[in-house]
Amino acid sequence: xxxxxxxxxxxxxxxxxxxxxxxxxxxxxxxxxxxxxxxxxxxxxxxxxxxxxxxxxxxxxxxxxxxxxxxxxxxxxxxxxxxxxxxxxxxxxxxxxxxxxxxxxxxxxxxxxxxxxxxxxxxxxxxxxxxxxxxxxxxxxxxxxxxxxxxxxxxxxxxxxxxxxxxxxxxxxxxxxxxxxxxxxxxxxxxxxxxxxxxxxxxxxxxxxxxxxxxxxxxxxxxxxxxxxxxxxxxxxxxxxxxxxxxxxxxxxxxxxxxxxxxxxxxxxx
Amino acid sequence: xxxxxxxxxxxxxxxxxxxxxxxxxxxxxxxxxxxxxxxxxxxxxxxxxxxxxxxxxxxxxxxxxxxxxxxxxxxxxxxxxxxxxxxxxxxxxxxxxxxxxxxxxxxxxxxxxxxxxxxxxxxxxxxxxxxxxxxxxxxxxxxxxxxxxxxxxxxxxxxxxxxxxxxxxxxxxxxxxxxxxxxxxxxxxxxxxxxxxxxxxxxxxxxxxxxxxxxxxxxxxxxxxxxxxxxxxxxxxxxxxxxxxxxxxxxxxxxxxxxxxxxxxxxxxxxxxxxxxxxxxxxxxxxxxxxxxxxxxxxxxxxxxxxxxxxxxxxxxxxxxxxxxxxxxxxxxxxxxxxxxxxxxxxxxxxxxxxx
Numbered sequence: 001x002x003x004x005x006x007x008x009x010x011x012x013x014x015x016x017x018x019x020x021x022x023x024x025x026x027x028x029x030x031x032x033x034x035x036x037x038x039x040x041x042x043x044x045x046x047x048x049x050x051x052x053x054x055x056x057x058x059x060x061x062x063x064x065x066x067x068x069x070x071x072x073x074x075x076x077x078x079x080x081x082x083x084x085x086x087x088x089x090x091x092x093x094x095x096x097x098x099x100x101x102x103x104x105x106x107x108x109x110x111x112x113x114x115x116x117x118x119x120x121x122x123x124x125x126x127x128x129x130x131x132x133x134x135x136x137x138x139x140x141x142x143x144x145x146x147x148x149x150x151x152x153x154x155x156x157x158x159x160x161x162x163x164x165x166x167x168x169x170x171x172x173x174x175x176x177x178x179x180x181x182x183x184x185x186x187x188x189x190x191x192x193x194x195x196x197x198x199x200x201x202x203x204x205x206x207x208x209x210x211x212x213x214x215x216x217x218x219x220x221x222x223x224x225x226x227x228x229x230x231x232x233x234x235x236x237x238x239x240x241x242x243x244x245x246x247x248x249x250x251x252x253x254x255x256x257x258x259x260x261x262x263x264x265x266x267x268x269x270x
Numbered sequence: 271x272x273x274x275x276x277x278x279x280x281x282x283x284x285x286x287x288x289x290x291x292x293x294x295x296x297x298x299x300x301x302x303x304x305x306x307x308x309x310x311x312x313x314x315x316x317x318x319x320x321x322x323x324x325x326x327x328x329x330x331x332x333x334x335x336x337x338x339x340x341x342x343x344x345x346x347x348x349x350x351x352x353x354x355x356x357x358x359x360x361x362x363x364x365x366x367x368x369x370x371x372x373x374x375x376x377x378x379x380x381x382x383x384x385x386x387x388x389x390x391x392x393x394x395x396x397x398x399x400x401x402x403x404x405x406x407x408x409x410x411x412x413x414x415x416x417x418x419x420x421x422x423x424x425x426x427x428x429x430x431x432x433x434x435x436x437x438x439x440x441x442x443x444x445x446x447x448x449x450x451x452x453x454x455x456x457x458x459x460x461x462x463x464x465x466x467x468x469x470x471x472x473x474x475x476x477x478x479x480x481x482x483x484x485x486x487x488x489x490x491x492x493x494x495x496x497x498x499x500x501x502x503x504x505x506x507x508x509x510x511x512x513x514x515x516x517x518x519x520x521x522x523x524x525x526x527x528x529x530x531x532x533x534x535x536x537x538x539x540x541x542x543x544x545x546x547x548x549x550x551x552x553x554x555x556x557x558x559x560x561x562x563x564x565x566x567x568x569x570x571x572x573x574x575x576x577x578x579x580x581x582x583x584x585x586x587x588x589x590x591x592x593x594x595x596x597x598x599x600x601x602x603x604x605x606x607x608x609x610x611x612x613x614x615x616x617x618x619x620x621x622x623x624x625x626x
Contacts, residue, residue, distance in 0.1 A: 163350075163352065165348050165350065165352040166352050166354060168314065168317070168319050168339070168346065168348075168352075169346060169347075169348065169352045169354075170354075170365070171317075171318075171319065171338070171339035171340055172317050172318075172319075172339050172340070172342070172344055172345050172346045172414075172417070172419075172423075173340075173345065173365050173366040173369065173413070173414075173416075173417045174340045174366045174369040174370055174417060175340055175365075175369055176338070176340055177338075179369065183365075184354060187356050188354075188355065188356055
């Protein structure tokens, strides 16, 4: 079938308008890639620095922990929101979206107020020996807070696309409500769950302001890049940024492959 | 057996109102009614997927209140068949068996037997998206029967099928129902399905039961004007009786007078229908009739040819629809806007309701 967008002036104009952002993205990638490729020894030395490797591993693992937390605690919330007809639903949805509209420093401050050693959640946990300030847990909490709307909204949308009839049929075939959720809704929303997880992971990896409010140390990659930029200049920070871009693109490719597998039943196998 | 005792349920602007219903074991009952009447909601309420606000449901003599859908012994098949798209045909049909942890050899034996019974054994490893409507419907029925339900609820299961597939599926469904002595409650819009399958028909109008009876009782002898209107009866008219001689009565409708067979006291408000096939549009004096023959001046407002008749819309003191058999040479010359007289005899009028 011919591509109708080729000869359509309206669609062509839209392509031109949209290409502005594509050009900016491509140019920025070129701007960071070219100098790094031209100075591979420096890139290699940065990539093998213990501090850089540590910051990357810390960032990736903290973001992964944040996503696991979201998957366990926010998937049920997303499902409830997708099925609820309660008049309180919009209130809950507003609460969910609050981190989206807050400046990230404010989000970080909120997390700090709650989880600092004198905070309402931090204090009792500090008594039990669990600390959030300048700690791995603090980083995870900040990441969870800022990335939760991305996960919840994507997953809720996925559950909303699963017809209630399917779960009704499963119930009459002998499934409990939880079994209908686990065997029908969950696998059918898998693509959206993966998408939400990736969005949340990406948001968590990129978080800086909220994280530094509660945990400047240990340094996540964003903090390290900022630190190197302010203390060592552009060349010091650019290589770390380039390494993160490569890692994120690799994760994105894996994610695309996984989502294709997750939703393949409706067309690939037909 | 299913017994609904004054069941009511509100869903936003819509509500089921005071539904009383009794379906015997092994009966095949068709629920009919216009779109939005509450038929699907009624099925879902019986299945336990919705909770009635008032009234009770008894299934096989047991109060169903508090019994979750998975324990009711009821299977439901929706109009879109609702096959699980991420499971193969085999795994769709095996769903209920695996839920109750049947041994895998038994699962395979049962599923294969059902797929064979429904003529879809060749589809075992296919996914629902690759199946035709008829194939999906057979898989949905096989999946429902694999759960060994006592009651089967079908929500317009044949609506999306072409005529040939529909006939096959109806015959298959009736055979399965008789063979397993299943109690079946089916939602349908089709009179053909009601006559072919149903022991009884329940007509739902605006969330309430408007009529129950055999298909013949509902469609050939509708009890109320509302039921008659749903079943396609045209020319339903309300007027006040002016006079009667005990055999014939004359009713005033606007500026017109209509005479019908039967003695109804003067002053009585009556609702009646005029058989659209008995109305003959003709010119003044063209149609002969007895002393009680009705002749209403009308104008031809519309002519719509159909397969076996021509539908003629007549406007005047009374708005009438007439069905003229195809091949009537005189009628084929009718023109829109032509002034005629609508002729019909008193015995073509059916009286529904009398009131003061």
